[in-house]
Amino acid sequence: MVDRHLDAHLLDPRLLRLFDALFATGSVTKAAELLGQSQPTVSIWLARLRAELDDPLFVRTSAGMLPTPRAEALIGTVREALEALRRLIGIRTPFDPTVAHRRFSISMTDASHLTLLPAILAHVRHIAPGVRIEATQIGETTSEMLQSGESDLAIGYISGLETGHFEQTLFPQDWVCLANRDHPRVRGGLSKAQFIEEAHVLIRGGTGHRLLAEAFEALGITPNIALELPGFLGLPAIIGSTDLIVTLPRHIGETLAHFYGLRVLACPIAISGFAVKQYWHARFHHDPAIQWIRGVCATLFQQREVRGLEPAPLKSLPENS
Incomplete structure (x- = not known):
């Protein structure tokens, strides 16, 4: 659980950077240059830092702004906090596929x-x-x-x-039909009338089944379904050894035709693509x-x-x- 009372006393990261810069340079002017701020702004930040930590922290001497014992005790913690903040900003490391596991x-x-x-x-x-x-x-x-x-x-x-x-x-994706390369009735292509008359394999489930069913309903077609399958396992062997046809999205249709020597036919009915x-x-x-x-x-x-x-x-x- 977050303690809001403690959070209210967390130091502004700008004050931590000022602490580090003053410790390193011993000069308000040089610290301002290092931080890209005006000297009056840095003086205001130093006053806030002193109030937050209840200590002068840096005292003006002939040798410059020297740290008090409390500042010397805190510098290690301040630099660790700044380094942690830097790691937080750069925590996302690039993905190198050549060495990744x-x-x-x-x-x-x-x-x-x-x-x-x-x-x-x-x-x-x-x-x-x-x-x-x-x-x-x-x-x-x-x-x-x-x-x-x-x-x-x-x-x-x-x-x-x-x-x-x-x-x-x-x-x-659009649609194609697959048939046995030696199918006797579709060597010249597949007409709509032939599509309705031929016996079909239907692949159940998924986007394809739904869009195909919607097309049949819109056209008032009752297809001659000879076989229903839950997936593509066994489909190439069935199409390649029978006179059945199947209607599939183009990518899977052309892939199966390429590997199993099937005939790809233009689909003669309108089916919504996706x-x-x-x-x-x-x-x-x-x-x-x-x-x-x-x-x-x-x-x-x-x-x-x-x-x-x-x-x-x-x-x-x-x-x-």
Whole structure:
């Protein structure tokens, strides 16, 4: 508990600097020059200092302003206090990834595990060999995890975060369809009529599921769902070995197509796009380590020029920023 009575008697740091300067120079004039103050101002400060410490402290002699025994007894404490204040001002040390040993926890979706995490890991292992990455799942507790520091960063699309979080847009997402490379009915592309007729795989949960459902409802479409999956595990094998199609955000769709030899098709229906962003809490906005990992993600994934401006709090940040 703070003792306000004691706080009222704490010395002004300017008086501590004057004490040190007078002890070092033995001259009010030289102390004023050292402090960048006028001599009358320094004389006023000295009077305050004497009153606060109830001692003359420095006495004028033919050899200059000499310290009293009390001043000599206090000079060590005064200099320790000044050094402590200097350390307090400069307490934030730069983060050096080349020698750092630390764990970063990044919350992300299953899709980001496949599309973003490999690039983050490759970059970090090259630049910061002592840094470890922990990937956690974006979910209902992500906001609290960012606030507590359990999660350093979240990457994806998160709506409804409370005030106190920051966000930065990385890249936009639209939609594609994936099919077996030898699918007999979509070699020339996928029409809207074909889209409605073909059998689909539906990935449940997340932003994609919600936006896809909203598009179906707006267009009055009842898709032919042959299979529902909770995530992307097994999806490439299913698409690659059947005539089913799946509709996915472009980044995950093109990534799966590249690695598993699937066909990417333009999505023939209108589905709302969204932006993949990185999120962090205001508590850690100025943390040098968190600034570094944010910079890594922006460097790797951001598709627009970064002008060195920090993103604004969520409540005032436009969605299309």
